[in-house]
Amino acid sequence: METWIAPLAVLFGLSVALLVKSWILRPPSGGAGCSLPPSPRALPLIGHLHLVLGKHLHRAFGEIAREHGPCVSLKFGSSPYLVISSAQAAREAIRVRDSTYSSRPFLTPGQCKIFGADGILWTPYGEYWRNVRKLCTLELLTLRQIQRSQAARAEEMALAVAKLVEASRGPMPGTVNLTEVISDVTYGMILRKVVGNGHRRNEEALRFKHLLKEVFVAMGDFYVGDIMPWLQWLDLRKAAHAKRLYKQVDEYMQRLVDEQRRKGADIGDDFISIMLRNELFSKSDSFMKAIVLDMIGAGTDTSAVTIEWAMAELINNPSVMSRLLEELHSVVGPSSLKVEEAHLDKLVYLGAVVKETLRLHPPGAILIFQAAQPCQVMDYFVPEGTRVFINNYEIARDERCWEEPLKFKPERFVERNIDIVGLRDFEMLPFGSGRRGCPGIQLGLRVVHFVLANLVHGFEWKNPSGKELDMSEGSGLTLARAVPLELTISPRI
DSSP states (O other): OGGGHHHHHHHHHHHHHHHHHHHHHOOOOOSTTOOOOOOOOOBTTTBTGGGTTTSOHHHHHHHHHHHHOSEEEEEETTEEEEEEOSHHHHHIIIIITTTTTOBOOOOOIIIIITTTTTSSSSSOSSHHHHHHHHHIIIIISOHHHHHHTHHHHHHHHHHHHHHHHHHHTSSSOOEEEHHHHHHHHHHHHHHHHHHOGGGTTSHHHHHHHHHHHHHHHHHTSOOGGGTOGGGGGGGHHHHHHHHHHHHHHHHHHHHHHHHHHHHOSSSOOSHHHHHHHSHHHHTOHHHHHHHHHHHHHHHHHHHHHHHHHHHHHHHHOHHHHHHHHHHHHHHTOTTOOOOOGGGGGGOHHHHHHHHHHHHHSOSSSEEEEEOSSOEEETTEEEOTTOEEEEEHHHHTTOTTTSSSTTSOOTHHHHHSOOOOSSSSOOSOOTTOOGGGSOTTHHHHHHHHHHHHHHHHHHEEEEOTTSSOOOOOBOOSSSOOBSSOOEEEEEEOO
16 A cells, blocks of 8 residues: 555645646636736735735835736735726726725724724725714814914924024034924924814823824734734734723823813814814714824824925935025025915925925825725726725836936926826825825925925034935835934024
8 A cells, every 4th residue: 555655645746736826827807808907926825925025015016016017916815905006097096986995994903993993094984984074174174273273383393493493503513313303393283283282292292202103103014814814813912012002092082082171172273172062073082082093193193204204305405405495595584594384385396395205205105995896997807895005106106107206306396287186197196085085185284394494494404424315214104214314403594
């Protein structure tokens, strides 16, 4: 009998190899006469996971798109994914199929259920989400509300400028951690708008700022259970850490809501007071806390990241810095240290610098959706439940849409009227688009323009090494710099 063991083993091995090969190479099929988008060769069980592990997801998707096209079908474990990497495909998915791609995938508790399941960012599309967005748009993020918080932003900016003046007027130009400065001032501006004036500088608010950083890292973490549910046990430590973070976040926000309720919300202009005056908002504390987390977290992190990338690009591009300074001196005056919000509408080149920063360094490199029903994109079949990744990073660097796409060139936004909010053009989508577009665009842009203008106008910044800055990208939910931005400072006035 033993003489049969070796031949049988060989035969069994060949059979398994042929089955695996046929499974990998089998052509995809779709529905309604359409095929699935092209797909790289997959591996058993893990699918295409090996193509993205250890890489930034937006860069890995870009490599795949350059080889296989603007619409690519992937599988991570058993979950189907569609990766879109062209403006044309993004336009079709968002504008033509907006209702189909208005939902979010249900991720692990560490990413979605815990952090903001009742808010606006991760809630699945439906009547509840529509009511939340409507209330936020009509009650919290109106132009009138943004204008009413202008004095608070000016006060926070003045405090930051005073500290920078002190740092710049020593016997030797000091080195400033500009990452921390930007983070502090944007956090102060957003926190005062959301929870009022009484919490900006107390110790608990400062601890919460650092806690938010941990939250964004946890939300951007990779969870094996999202793609292979049978391996969810591998996420237990991460999920436990996320739950601990959530408990601390929840306790802090509950104290904010309770304190504002005790004070009375009749006259306050902050978000919590407005929500407490609204019957639909005030029905549930968990609902209000989710909105507060969305507003503070998203508003602070994305604004700070954008300002930091803009400053880094200006340091690496002295000619752009010089042109921006000329505009600031012309509009604000060379002898005035302070830029006011009233100046912003006249600062055209400043707007171009911000847009070019958002193009090259979008805070959200990838937009995430889920197909609510079977549909087509670019004549390809997309099954129901497919998770859709729109690679905003790759689209905004596509040489078919942009001349010299890797060059920091704000002039392109002076020469062309390019839509950056996804209403008309889809060559860049820093705020998303469609029903899932960011509702806080106007407040976010106001903060970015105001802070950046004051930093550039009031001070001269240089890289201590005299070399170009390291522009490596970090990890997390937003596309931040990998290393802190540390620059020497001296006053311009």
